Amino acid sequence: MKTKPLFIVMSAPSGCGKSTLIDLILQEYCDIVYSISCTTRAPRGEEEDGLDYHFKTKERFEELIKENAFIEYAKVHDNYYGTLKGPIEEVLAEGNSMILDIDVQGAAKVREYVRNLPNNDPLKIGYVDIFINPPSLEELRARLEGRGTDAPEVIAKRMANAEGEMARAGEYMVQVTNDDLTICFKRLCDLIDAYSGRM
Secondary structure (H helix, E strand, O other): OOOOOOEEEEEOOOOOOHHHHHHHHHHHOOOEEEOOOEEOOOOOOOOOEOOOEEEOOHHHHHHHHHOOOEEEEEEEOOEEEEEEHHHHHHHHHOOOEEEEEOOHHHHHHHHHHHHOOOOOOHHHHOEEEEEEEOOOHHHHHHHHHHHOOOOHHHHHHHHHHHHHHHOOHHHOOEEEEOOOHHHHHHHHHHHHHHHHOOO
């Protein structure tokens, strides 16, 4: 069965389970590829080039900016982060789908980029963006505190960020609430099946 290759953009406040959901999607669908971002920061711990990030020098990253190689990029704390256009085009050309894990600002840049593409561009044809909501801000706070990894001021900052991100959830084509991981994952699979024509 021929399915439409999707370009899936997914965002969520910290603590909403987005990474877990993406991992589950990648296990479920052998034709969905995870988009690996580029960065100029140094690898941390066990991170590997080409697996966690594509690690670039600042000079090379700035060359790529001049070449319009990025769909979106940003400078965060003196380091660049960005998503290359080439790998996404290659994956879609092979008939597979690409999933991108990105924050609200990055997603807005991707959306703007896609909006300006010609209507027959595969990235535009297959584009779908999804925002994962927590059941409530109280529940999100409980999850972040339950992790036991963040100081109170870090949690306060994440909560403030979450409110700002959730205020922009309406910019996304689809919103899904992660009140129960299994149910939320099922909803996401149903969405992917519907958009790609697997139904």
